[in-house]
Amino acid sequence: MTIAAxxxxxxxxxxxxPETAIxxxxxxxxxxxxxxxxxxxxxxxxxxxxxxxxxxxxCGKTTLLRLIGGFEEASGGRIELHGQPIEGLPxxxxxxxxxxxxxxxxxxxxxxxxxxxxxxxxxxARAERERRIADMLALVRLTGMEGRRPNQxxxxxxxxxxxxxxxxxxxxxxxxxxxxxxxxxxxxxxxxIELKRLQRETGITFVFVTHDQEEALTMSDRxxxxxxxxxxxxxxxxxxxxxxxxxxxxxxxxxTNLLTATGTGGRTLRLGGGExxxxxxxxxxxxxxxxxxxxxxxLAPPGEGLAGLVEDVVYFGTDTNYHVALEGGGRVAVRVQxxxxxxxxxxxxxxxxxxxxxxxxxxxxx
Amino acid sequence: xxxxxxxxxxxALQLAPAILVLGxxxxxxxxxxxxxxxxxxxxxxxxxxxxxxxxxxxKFLFERDFDDSLILNPDYLRIFAxxxxxxxxxxxxxxxxxFPVALYMAMQPExxxxxxxxxxxxxxxxxxxxxxxxxxxxxxxxxxxxGVLQGAGVTEQPLGILYTNTAVAIGLVYSFLPFMVLPIYTxxxxxxxxxxxxxxxxxxGKALALRRVVIPLAKPGIAAGCxxxxxxxxGAYVTxxxxxxxxxxxxxxxxxxxxxxxxxxxxxxxxxxxLLSVVLLAMTVYALRFKQRPEHGA
Numbered sequence: 001m002t003i004a005a006x007x008x009x010x011x012x013x014x015x016x017x018p019e020t021a022i023x024x025x026x027x028x029x030x031x032x033x034x035x036x037x038x039x040x041x042x043x044x045x046x047x048x049x050x051x052x053x054x055x056x057x058x059c060g061k062t063t064l065l066r067l068i069g070g071f072e073e074a075s076g077g078r079i080e081l082h083g084q085p086i087e088g089l090p091x092x093x094x095x096x097x098x099x100x101x102x103x104x105x106x107x108x109x110x111x112x113x114x115x116x117x118x119x120x121x122x123x124x125a126r127a128e129r130e131r132r133i134a135d136m137l138a139l140v141r142l143t144g145m146e147g148r149r150p151n152q153x154x155x156x157x158x159x160x161x162x163x164x165x166x167x168x169x170x171x172x173x174x175x176x177x178x179x180x181x182x183x184x185x186x187x188x189x190x191x192x193i194e195l196k197r198l199q200r201e202t203g204i205t206f207v208f209v210t211h212d213q214e215e216a217l218t219m220s221d222r223x224x225x226x227x228x229x230x231x232x233x234x235x236x237x238x239x240x241x242x243x244x245x246x247x248x249x250x251x252x253x254x255x256t257n258l259l260t261a262t263g264t265g266g267r268t269l270r271l272g273g274g275e276x277x278x279x280x281x282x283x284x285x286x287x288x289x290x291x292x293x294x295x296x297x298x299l300a301p302p303g304e305g306l307a308g309l310v311e312d313v314v315y316f317g318t319d320t321n322y323h324v325a326l327e328g329g330g331r332v333a334v335r336v337q338x339x340x341x342x343x344x345x346x347x348x349x350x351x352x353x354x355x356x357x358x359x360x361x362x363x364x365x366x
Numbered sequence: 367x368x369x370x371x372x373x374x375x376x377x378a379l380q381l382a383p384a385i386l387v388l389g390x391x392x393x394x395x396x397x398x399x400x401x402x403x404x405x406x407x408x409x410x411x412x413x414x415x416x417x418x419x420x421x422x423x424x425k426f427l428f429e430r431d432f433d434d435s436l437i438l439n440p441d442y443l444r445i446f447a448x449x450x451x452x453x454x455x456x457x458x459x460x461x462x463x464x465f466p467v468a469l470y471m472a473m474q475p476e477x478x479x480x481x482x483x484x485x486x487x488x489x490x491x492x493x494x495x496x497x498x499x500x501x502x503x504x505x506x507x508x509x510x511x512x513g514v515l516q517g518a519g520v521t522e523q524p525l526g527i528l529y530t531n532t533a534v535a536i537g538l539v540y541s542f543l544p545f546m547v548l549p550i551y552t553x554x555x556x557x558x559x560x561x562x563x564x565x566x567x568x569x570x571g572k573a574l575a576l577r578r579v580v581i582p583l584a585k586p587g588i589a590a591g592c593x594x595x596x597x598x599x600x601g602a603y604v605t606x607x608x609x610x611x612x613x614x615x616x617x618x619x620x621x622x623x624x625x626x627x628x629x630x631x632x633x634x635x636x637x638x639x640x641l642l643s644v645v646l647l648a649m650t651v652y653a654l655r656f657k658q659r660p661e662h663g664a
Contacts, residue, residue: 071563091566104564108582117578121569169568 019047019082021173021205022068027077029063029229037063039229040077045173045207046222047082050199052208054216055226056252061209062101064226065175068207069098082172092121097171099179103162105150111137111161112146118169136164139198156187163198173205180215192218213253217241225249241293247364250291257292257332258364269361272328274306276356280363289364294321294335296360299346305355308332310346322346324354403635411629422636442620442637449617452531453599456538457546460595461588463539464546468587469580471547472554483551486544494541498608501537502528505609529611537605545594553587554580586656593652597645617641 022045029038038060045051053061066072068079070091079086086094097118106114112133119129137143140160150158159179166174176195180188196219199206210216216223217237224234225248233245244250250258261269263282268275269290282288299322308324311331315338322334334354336345346352403422405413427443428436471482489497504510507524515521527533557580565575581588603618612619617637624634 069567071566090571091563092569092571098564098567100560100564102558102560104558104560106561106564106579117565117570118568121574165568 018049020044020080021047021049021082022207023078023080023083024064024068025078025080027064027067027079028075029060029067029072030075036229038067038074041226041229041231042077043224043231043234045205047205048203049221050196050206050208050219052210052216052220052223053226054210054213054223054253056211058228059226060229061211061226062177065098065177065207065209068173069096069175070094095171096173096175097166097169098175098177099162099166101177101179101181103150103158103179103182105158105161105165107150109149110146111142111148111150111153114150114161115146115164115168117165122169132168136168139167139201140164140194155183156191159183159191160194163195167198167202167204171204173207176206176208178209178211180210181212188215195219217253225252227252243362244291245365247289247291250362250364255294255333255335257294257297259290259326259330259332260287261290262287269363271306272326272330274328276306276361277358278361278363279359282363290361291364292332292356292360292362294333295319295337296357297332297334298355298357299324299334299336300353300355302351302353304353306332306353308352308354310348310350310352313346313348320345322352324352326354399635399638403632403639405632407630407632411631413631419632422630422632425633426636426640445615445620446617446640448614449600452535452538452616453596453602456535456542456599457592457596459535459539460543460546461592464543464591465550465584465588468547468550468554468584471551472557473559479555483548486547486551489544494604495608497541498537498605501533501540501609505533505536528609529613531610531614533609534606534614534616537609538599538602541602541605542595542599545598546591549590549594550584550587553584553590557583589652589656593648597648600645601641 022043024041024043024045026040026042027038028036028040030036041060041064053064055061063072067074068081068086070086070089070093074087081095106117109117112130115136116129116133119132124132133146134143137146140163142157142160142164145153145157145161150161153161159182162179179195180191183191192215195206195208208216208219217240220237222234222236223240225232225240227248233240233249235243240249241253244253244256247258250256259271261271261276263284263286264270264275265281265284267279267281268277269282269288271290276290278290306326306328308326310322311325312321312323314321314323317338319335319337322336323331324334325331332354402413404418404420405415406417406419406421408414424436425442427438429439431437467486471479471486474482502509505525505528506512507526507528509528512521512525515525527536561579561583562575565579566572570578601618601621602616603622606612606614606616606619610616615623621634621637621641624630624637628634
C-alpha cells in the first residue's frame with residue numbers, strides 16, 4: 001500500500017458516506033493491581049479523519065492508543081479495524097503504525113535506515129526501498145539528512161523522522177502518542193500545521209493523543225474528551241468548545257464560567273437576583289450547573305443583565321478579562337477585546353451588568 | 367598561578383598511592399619478567415644474571431637439531447592453539463547462556479533486578495579452588511551428574527567426562543559466566559524497551575527485533591563480556607589443572623611448569639609475554655572498535 005500524494009480532503013470524505021476506520025466497542029482495560037484504565041469505551045473513528053483523544057494524564061487515552069496498536073490486550077470489548085477484528089494480532093501484524101511520545105528512533109541506525117526499517121521488514125527490495133525513503137524524506141522535508149544518526153538531529157527533526165518512519169510502513173491508521181509534548185512552543189505550533197498537512201496529503205486516518213486542549217482544537221476533525229477511563233463527549237472542535245455537554249469538558253477546555261442556577265420550567269433559569277436564557281427546558285426548582293465562555297459575555301451599564309461588582313481587571317494584550325462578583329453569588333470572567341481606547345472601561349470596584357449573547361449559557365450534565 | 371600549582375600538587379598526591387602500588391607491584395615485576403625472558407637459564411632453575419640470550423623466544427617456535435640447526439617445532443604453538451580454541455569455545459558458550467539470562471534480568475521490575483544481580487555475584491563469595499573441587503565431585507564417575515543420569519536411565523555407562531577438555535570447558539564456563547552476564551545486563555538495563563515496541567510496530571517479529579535492535583544496542587556489553595571471559599580463560603590455570611587433570615597442556619599450565627618442574631625461567635617468562643601481547647592485542651581491537659564511537663542515546 002502506498003501513500004496517495006495530494007490525497008482527498010477530509011471534509012469531503014466525511015460529507016460522503018463516512019467509512020468507519022476503527023470501531024471500538026465496550027472496550028475495558030484493567031491492569032493487574034486493580035487500576036481501571038478504560039471503562040466500557042465505545043468510539044467510531046472515521047476513515048481519513050484527524051481524530052484526537054483529549055484528556056488529562058491518567059484518563060486512559062494512551063492506554064486506548066496502545067490497545068489499538070496491539071501493545072496491550074483489552075480486558076473486555078472489541079476493536080475492529082476497517083471491519084476486521086484485530087484481537088490477538090501482535091503489533092507487527094496490524095496495519096497501524098505508531099509515532100511514540102519519545103520518538104523511539106533506533107539510535108544505532110541512520111535516518112534512512114530508521115525510515116526504511118518497516119520496508120525492510122516487509123521485504124521491499126533495496127532500490128525500491130531507497131526510492132520510498134527519499135519520498136518520505138521529501139514529505140517531511142528532511143532531504144539531505146539520510147546519513148545522520150538520530151542523536152545528531154534536533155528535537156523537531158527527530159519528530160519528523162519518527163513520522164516518516166511510521167508513514168513509510170504504509171499504515172491505514174497512524175497512531176500518535178503526544179508526539180509534540182517534547183518540543184518548545186514555537187516548534188510545536190509549526191509541527192501542528194505540518195501534521196495537519198501530512199494528514200491531508202496522505203489521506204491516512206490519524207489518531208492523536210494529547211492533553212493539550214489547544215493542540216486538539218487546532219488540528220482535529222473530531223475530538224473525544226476522556227476522563228477516568230470514560231469518553232465524556234465526542235464532537236468537532238466547535239461542538240466541544242461551544243457546546244460542552246459536561247462539567248468536566250467545559251472546565252477542561254478553554255476558560256469557562258460555571259454557575260449554579262435553578263430551573264423555572266421554561267427556557268430561562270433563575271440565578272440569584274437575575275435570569276439567564278438557555279436552550280434547554282429545566283424543570284422548575286431543579287438546580288443545574290450552567291457554563292459560558294468569557295468571550296460570549298459582555299459588560300453593560302448597571303441595571304442590564306446580571307448585576308455585579310468588578311473585582312479584578314487583567315490585561316493581556318489582545319483582550320482584557322474582567323472578573324465580576326455577581327450579586328446573587330458566584331463569579332464570572334468577562335473577556336473584552338482591546339481596541340485601543342482604554343477610556344470609558346469599568347475599573348475595579350465599579351458596578352456593572354453582565355449580559356450574555358444568545359446561546360452563551362449551556363446547561364451541563366455533571 | 368599559585369593556586370593552579372597547588373591544584374596540580376593535590377592531584378599528584380591523590381594519584382600517588384595508586385601509582386606507587388601499580389609501579390611497585392605490577393610494572394616492576396613485569397619489567398623483571400621481561401628482562402628474565404632475555405637471560406640464559408640457570409642449570410638448576412633461576413637464571414644466569416647478566417648473560418643475555420634470545421634462546422627462550424627461539425625455543426617457542428624451533429628446536430635445535432643435533433647439528434645445532436633450527437627446525438620448526440609446532441608443539442608450543444599447538445598448546446597455544448588448544449588454549450585459544452578452549453577459550454573461544456568457553457566464550458561462545460558463556461555468551462549463549464549469558465545473553466538470555468541478562469535479557470531476562472533486564473526485563474524484570476527494578477527491585478527484582480537488584481536481587482537477581484546479587485544472586486549472580488554469589489559464587490564470588492566462595493574460593494575458586496573450592497568451587498572447582500565441587501565440580502570434581504559433581505562430574506566424576508559415580509558423582510552427582512553421573513548418578514542422576516544413570517539413575518534416570520539416560521545413560522548406561524559412566525560418563526567419563528572428568529579430566530577431559532569437556533570438563534575443563536564446563537568448569538571455565540561456570541567460573542566466568544558472571545563476567546559475561548553482568549556487562550551485558552548493564553547495557554541491556556539502559557536499553558529503552560520502547561525501541562523494541564517500535565520495532566514490533568514497524569513489522570518486526572520477536573526474533574527480528576532481537577537481531578536488529580536489541581543485540582546491536584547491547585553490543586558494547588557483549589564485547590566487554592566476551593573480553594572479560596576470553597582473556598582469563600586463555601591463561602586459566604586452576605580449572606585445567608583440577609578438572610583437566612593436567613593431561614592436556616594449556617598455556618597457563620605450561621607457564622607454571624616452566625617455573626616449576628622444567629626449571630626454565632626465561633622460557634616461562636617468554637611464554638607469559640607472548641600471552642600478554644595476545645591479550646593486549648585483543649584489548650586494543652576492542653578499544654578501537656567500541657570506545658571511540660559516540661555514545662548511544664538521544
